[in-house]
Every structure is written in C-alpha cells, then in structure tokens.
Amino acid sequence: MERPFLTIVIPAYNEEKRLPKTLEKIGCFLREQSYHSEVLVVENGSTDATSEVVLMYAKSVAPDDRFTIQLLHSDQGKGAAVKTGMLVGKGEHLFICDADLSMPIEEVGKFLPPQLAADSFDVAIASREIEGAVRYNEPGYRHLMGRVFNLIVRTLIIPGIEDTQCGFKLFTRAAANDIFPYQTISGWGFDPEVLYIANTRKLRVVEVPINWYYMADSRVSPIRDTIKMLREVMRVRRNGRRGIYKKTTSADS
Ligand SMILES: Nc1nc2c(ncn2[C@@H]2O[C@H](COP(=O)(O)OP(=O)(O)O)[C@@H](O)[C@H]2O)c(=O)[nH]1
Ligand SMILES: [Mg+2]
Numbered sequence: 001m002e003r004p005f006l007t008i009v010i011p012a013y014n015e016e017k018r019l020p021k022t023l024e025k026i027g028c029f030l031r032e033q034s035y036h037s038e039v040l041v042v043e044n045g046s047t048d049a050t051s052e053v054v055l056m057y058a059k060s061v062a063p064d065d066r067f068t069i070q071l072l073h074s075d076q077g078k079g080a081a082v083k084t085g086m087l088v089g090k091g092e093h094l095f096i097c098d099a100d101l102s103m104p105i106e107e108v109g110k111f112l113p114p115q116l117a118a119d120s121f122d123v124a125i126a127s128r129e130i131e132g133a134v135r136y137n138e139p140g141y142r143h144l145m146g147r148v149f150n151l152i153v154r155t156l157i158i159p160g161i162e163d164t165q166c167g168f169k170l171f172t173r174a175a176a177n178d179i180f181p182y183q184t185i186s187g188w189g190f191d192p193e194v195l196y197i198a199n200t201r202k203l204r205v206v207e208v209p210i211n212w213y214y215m216a217d218s219r220v221s222p223i224r225d226t227i228k229m230l231r232e233v234m235r236v237r238r239n240g241r242r243g244i245y246k247k248t249t250s251a252d253s
Pocket of ligand 2: 100
C-alpha cells in the first residue's frame with residue numbers, strides 16, 4: 001500500500017467492551033474517505049480479550065478497503081503505547097485517538113488539511129476549553145480536577161494551552177519524527193511532555209475545539225494518577241532544564 005495519509009493510534013488497555021463499537025465506527029468512516037489510512041491499536045498486558053477483538057477486526061477489513069487495522073504491543077502505560085504507535089506509524093499525519101471515541105471520529109477532519117490549511121501547523125490538539133468546544137455529561141468534579149491540573153501545567157511548563165489532556169491529537173509526520181523519539185514518560189503525564197518538546201522545537205501547536213462526550217468507564221485513578229502526573233510534570237521541567245530534549249543526531253536519524 002502507498003504511504004497512508006493518516007495513521008490513527010489507539011492506546012488500549014482492557015478495552016474489549018469499547019473497542020468493537022469504536023473500530024466499527026472508525027472503519028465506516030475511513031471506508032468513506034478518499035485517502036488511505038492505517039489504524040494501530042497499541043495494547044499492553046490487557047487481561048481481557050482486547051487483542052483478540054483487534055485481530056478479529058483486522059481480519060474483517062476487505063482487501064479493497066482503503067485502510068488496515070494492526071495490533072501492536074508496548075510497555076506499560078498510555079504514554080508508552082502512544083510512543084510505540086507514533087514510532088511505527090507510516091502516515092503523513094498521525095492522530096492519537098482514545099478507545100472510547102469520546103470525540104466522534106467524524107471530527108478528525110478538523111485536524112487535517114484541507115480544513116486546517118496545510119503548512120499552517122505542526123501539531124493540532126483537541127481542546128474542550130476554547131471557544132466552540134462543547135462538553136457533554138462531564139461531572140463537575142472531573143472538570144474541576146482537569147482545570148486545576150491545567151493551571152499547574154500552564155504555570156510550570158506550558159503557558160497558553162488551555163487543555164493539554166484531551167485524548168485526540170494530530171502530528172504531522174515531521175513533527176512526530178521531531179518529538180516522539182525524545183518522549184520519556186510512559187504514563188498519563190506524557191501529553192504535557194510531548195507538548196513541551198513541541199514548544200522546545202518551536203513547532204506550531206494549534207488548538208481545535210471539539211464536541212466531547214464524557215465516558216464514565218475510566219482507567220484513571222483520580223487521586224493516585226493525579227499525584228503521579230504532577231510528579232511527571234515536575235520531571236519534564238527538570239528534563240527541560242537539563243537539556244534532555246535537545247536534538248541529538250542519533251535520535252534524528
Ligand atoms: N496501552 C495502554 N492504553 C491505556 C493505558 N491506560 C489507558 N489507556 C488508554 O488510554 C485511553 C484513555 O483512557 P480512559 O480510561 O478513557 O481515560 P479518561 O478518558 O481520561 O477517563 C483509552 O484508550 C485507554 O484504553 C495503558 O496503561 N496502556
Ligand atoms: Mg475516556
């Protein structure tokens with residue numbers, strides 16, 4: 001197959017229940033597109049039938065469909081899964097997409113040319129906060145926790161981005177090559193790190209307002225994971241100061 005226009009990376013941990021509907025919807029959407037794409041589901045140590053579900057859907061893709069579905073395995077954590085997918089993906093654009101499709105897949109067009117002018121951005125991230133975004137059904141306490149976390153992230157490492165944590169982000173091929181070899185965080189705190197590296201590289205990050213539907217079934221443990229993420233944000237700041245994210249020739253090759 002020619003180089004895909006779009007790679008969709010889905011990190012998945014114990015997603016046997018949510019993935020069938022998600023892969024169904026993504027497949028229907030991609031079948032209608034004029035471009036080629038690939039879907040990479042990246043799993044680690046799920047104790048349910050996540051892998052079997054992905055393999056079943058991968059087989060059901062017809063040879064003349066304009067997309068493929070593949071299963072990958074990674075180290076533990078959402079960040080590690082995303083990094084694995086981003087390094088394996090061959091697309092001209094690479095999109096991170098949560099398995100619960102809390103953003104309808106039809107909105108992916110908002111992150112891609114022609115809707116976003118080609119050459120006007122390097123990274124396009126979904127935002128639930130900027131004008132035009134709508135949140136559906138989110139409990140007040142989850143929104144509040146997100147706002148507090150964002151305030152800390154903005155203060156410590158990434159000024160100016162209102163929502164770093166939404167699970168839908170698009171990277172051009174060149175931006176992905178520039179960022180993901182340097183990602184060190186394997187857990188939930190990988191988003192701020194990736195955006196911090198993008199800023200270090202002076203890449204153009206644009207925020208895209210989306211419709212976002214809260215999904216109750218979460219792998220986040222509110223207290224434990226928030227503490228861990230705050231530690232990770234501090235680590236990113238330290239790493240930045242130590243020059244860990246500076247480009248090295250070996251990572252660029
Ligand atoms: N591979 C992998 N994926 C993960 C891990 N933790 C979370 N995910 C995926 O990350 C995405 C977001 O998780 P979710 O539970 O919906 O988090 P929330 O939306 O923040 O409540 C989903 O696709 C999960 O399956 C992990 O440890 N490994
Ligand atoms: Mg979710």
